[in-house]
Amino acid sequence: MKPWRAVVLEPIDKRNYRALFRMQLKPGQESFVTPPRWTLARCYVRLFGESFEHLPHLICADTRIVGYVTTACDPNSADDYWIDDIMIDAANQGQGYGRAAVCATVAMILARYPRCRGVQLTCFRDNRNAEALYRSLGFEPTGGVDSEFGEPNYILRAGALDRLRK
Numbered sequence: 001m002k003p004w005r006a007v008v009l010e011p012i013d014k015r016n017y018r019a020l021f022r023m024q025l026k027p028g029q030e031s032f033v034t035p036p037r038w039t040l041a042r043c044y045v046r047l048f049g050e051s052f053e054h055l056p057h058l059i060c061a062d063t064r065i066v067g068y069v070t071t072a073c074d075p076n077s078a079d080d081y082w083i084d085d086i087m088i089d090a091a092n093q094g095q096g097y098g099r100a101a102v103c104a105t106v107a108m109i110l111a112r113y114p115r116c117r118g119v120q121l122t123c124f125r126d127n128r129n130a131e132a133l134y135r136s137l138g139f140e141p142t143g144g145v146d147s148e149f150g151e152p153n154y155i156l157r158a159g160a161l162d163r164l165r166k
Contacts, residue, residue, distance in 0.1 A: 005100035009057040009069065009108055012040065019058060019065045023089040032127045039070050039085040048072040048082070057108075059088070059101045066092040069105050079118030079155065081109050086121075098133055106137075106156065106164040118157040122146040138163070 012020060020036045034042065043054035052072045059067035067088035074080040083105055088098045106119050121139065123131050138160025142153045156164075 005061060005096040007066070007097060007100040007104050008060045009101075009104055010060050010065075012056040012058055012068070016058060016065075020056075020068050023065075023068065023087060024091075025087065026090045026093065029090075029127075032124050032130065033087045034085045036068065036087070039068070042084065043070055043072075048074075048084075051076065052080075054084075057105075059097065059104075061092075061097060061100075064092075065089075066097045067101055069101055071105065071109060073109060073113055073116075075113050075115065078115060079120065079157065081113060081116045081119045083119065083121040098130070099137070102133065102137060103164050106161070110161070110165050117161070118155045119161065120153055120155045122149065122151050122153050124149070124151050 010016065017040065020040060023036055040056055043056045046052065046054055048054065051074050053075060054070065054072050056070045057068065058065050059069055069086040070084045072082045072084045086101060088101065109119055110116055121134065123134055134154050137156065139154035139156045142155050144153045145151060146153060
């Protein structure tokens with residue numbers, strides 16, 4: 001399954017990090033994702049631990065920055081690969097960029113980490129649109145909850161994972 005929108009993941013670095021801080025959510029969405037400054041800090045303090053590679057990326061479409069995503073992946077594991085945060089800027093929501101960004105992120109994880117057999121994420125219960133998107137891509141509830149927020153975890157594996165492999 002290929003997304004209909006084309007996006008590129010651009011690593012966040014000293015030349016582009018300020019774009020992350022200009023992104024906004026729609027009113028009422030503030031609790032759905034870690035604020036941009038915090039998400040970047042989580043990567044650089046290695047919140048998940050030293051065995052994880054923490055990668056922040058801007059989500060770009062054409063010449064525009066439409067969102068950001070951070071991943072936390074343990075390259076020595078089979079299924080400890082996480083989409084830690086993903087956000088589409090308010091002005092770009094509802095245009096297919098979220099679906100394209102999740103697909104591009106999973107494809108990036110699979111290409112970078114050959115041992116990966118499962119990609120996980122947490123979805124806030126009140127974020128019904130994100131939950132519907134994740135489920136439509138094949139993410140399934142794990143039965144576990146995030147230790148930080150107590151929100152449900154989801155995993156993408158097997159055939160659903162293979163459909164997003166580049």
